[in-house]
Amino acid sequence: MIAKLKRLQQYYSFNPKTTPPQKVFVEITGACNLRCPLCPRTYSNNKRGNMPKEVFEKVIVDITRDYPDLKLLGFHMFGEITMRNDFDVFVSWARQKLPNTHFGISTTVSLEKKEVVAKLLLPGFDSIGIWPDGFSNDSYAKIRTGGSFTTVKDNIRFLLEERDRLKKFDVAVHVGIIKNMVNQDSTDKFYESFQFVEKFKNTSLVTVDSIDWAGQVPAENVLHAAKDYILKIPKPCSIPFEMLAVSATGDATLCCIDMNLELKIGNIMSDGSISQIWASERAEAIRSSMKRLSPPVLCKKCHSFYKDLTPWPLRNRKRLKIKNRHLIKSFFVDGLNRKNMFL
Numbered sequence: 001m002i003a004k005l006k007r008l009q010q011y012y013s014f015n016p017k018t019t020p021p022q023k024v025f026v027e028i029t030g031a032c033n034l035r036c037p038l039c040p041r042t043y044s045n046n047k048r049g050n051m052p053k054e055v056f057e058k059v060i061v062d063i064t065r066d067y068p069d070l071k072l073l074g075f076h077m078f079g080e081i082t083m084r085n086d087f088d089v090f091v092s093w094a095r096q097k098l099p100n101t102h103f104g105i106s107t108t109v110s111l112e113k114k115e116v117v118a119k120l121l122l123p124g125f126d127s128i129g130i131w132p133d134g135f136s137n138d139s140y141a142k143i144r145t146g147g148s149f150t151t152v153k154d155n156i157r158f159l160l161e162e163r164d165r166l167k168k169f170d171v172a173v174h175v176g177i178i179k180n181m182v183n184q185d186s187t188d189k190f191y192e193s194f195q196f197v198e199k200f201k202n203t204s205l206v207t208v209d210s211i212d213w214a215g216q217v218p219a220e221n222v223l224h225a226a227k228d229y230i231l232k233i234p235k236p237c238s239i240p241f242e243m244l245a246v247s248a249t250g251d252a253t254l255c256c257i258d259m260n261l262e263l264k265i266g267n268i269m270s271d272g273s274i275s276q277i278w279a280s281e282r283a284e285a286i287r288s289s290m291k292r293l294s295p296p297v298l299c300k301k302c303h304s305f306y307k308d309l310t311p312w313p314l315r316n317r318k319r320l321k322i323k324n325r326h327l328i329k330s331f332f333v334d335g336l337n338r339k340n341m342f343l
């Protein structure tokens, strides 16, 4: 309770000039080989390609100058990093500029080429999150449309063996399942299918609750959809106070799940530096609206903007059956560590 009040107090006294973002996401590519029913990209007309080199360099140079102690840099938003051949060159360059920042990536490792998978170990990531989400050929086909369960399992094993061969044990690898209506009763099968992962050092199998992506995907497949909360009260969401995401087109937004850039606060190439955009009038207007509990429409459709007060007996009974091994509280998991998990 005290922690929550402290947090609220931080929002209401927030000063973007003295409080930097804790996490920045850079969409190094917006391309993806899959068309997953749980991903907003599948339903969007705003699909993006690779981030131009000059945009990437500007983002990294700005961060190096303005936020050299940035805690976490994620190299994704709505694309699959391995779709970009030269991603390792970009990330290695950023690593030299930001030696102390945690570099994270979420990937599906669903491409067949092993040499691309091996590249994930080269540029200096601190953590690699891999999300098969399925536990069998059938379940995978329903969740990760366009991919192959066998290929992904094979790639994960290959990546871990390669990491052993290179002795890169400091690169943490998390293999996870995002629970949804297809897999929620089968988390045990997921752990069984991927138990080989935990035989390698510095790995973990994790479970994350599926979120409603602020209404950007059909609600029937997700477990926490604000629209299903029978009784709810609005609460300020912390994300605009701690996160900045830069799309492949250079547009900056205050939330990394904002596929269509509804919380756009400027463009990195035309509206100044990262820190100027972070402290811009538009950014402050969005934060003020969040403090007044009257945020943009996207947030009003998002589970993160509400406290679910629906009494347990009235909640979807299926949700009570979920078996969790490691249920991660936060969906923004690039910097995974056990402090973020319910065990």
Ligand code: SF4
Binding pocket: 214, 237, 238, 239, 240, 254, 255, 256, 257, 298, 299, 300, 302, 303, 304, 305
């Ligand atoms: S309420 Fe949802 S959409 Fe809005 S900033 Fe928070 S997480 Fe993002």
